[in-house]
Amino acid sequence: MALDGYIFNLEREYATYSNWYCENRHATPEKCRARAVLQVDEISVKVGHNHDSDQPSVKKRIVLSKLYKQAESSVEAPSSLIAEVLEGVSDEVKKSLPSKEVMAASFNEFRAKTYGNFSLTEMLVYNLISYQMPRPKAPF
Numbered sequence: 001m002a003l004d005g006y007i008f009n010l011e012r013e014y015a016t017y018s019n020w021y022c023e024n025r026h027a028t029p030e031k032c033r034a035r036a037v038l039q040v041d042e043i044s045v046k047v048g049h050n051h052d053s054d055q056p057s058v059k060k061r062i063v064l065s066k067l068y069k070q071a072e073s074s075v076e077a078p079s080s081l082i083a084e085v086l087e088g089v090s091d092e093v094k095k096s097l098p099s100k101e102v103m104a105a106s107f108n109e110f111r112a113k114t115y116g117n118f119s120l121t122e123m124l125v126y127n128l129i130s131y132q133m134p135r136p137k138a139p140f
């Protein structure tokens with residue numbers, strides 16, 4: 001998850017809360033020991049970070065993960081979904097993203113891996129019945 005410009009990775013999930021650690025935990029030479037606890041809708045950071053937040057790169061990853069979520073759940077054309085996801089995104093972040101053509105190509109590839117040879121109608125039905133089957137992980 002992204003929080004204030006930092007990325008946290010899930011460490012462990014419990015019945016009522018989950019523990020998260022800073023993605024720089026294994027960074028060298030300065031390991032970051034920041035941790036967060038997520039309880040229902042409340043997040044508390046337990047230990048501060050030993051490094052600056054990296055807003056543009058985190059925002060970039062949020063944009064890309066939104067795109068992959070859309071690829072899984074929408075039957076719209078990639079170009080319109082990309083335009084939707086890029087709405088309100090700063091120029092600085094846009095510059096760090098792959099070109100729209102590259103994003104559209106990887107979007108289509110991801111969608112194809114997720115849905116195989118389903119037709120658009122089948123994809124829609126697939127989403128409506130929210131049938132759970134193993135899906136490939138987004139590459140970001």
Ligand SMILES: [Zn+2]
Nearest residue numbers: 022032034049
């Ligand atoms: Zn950190």
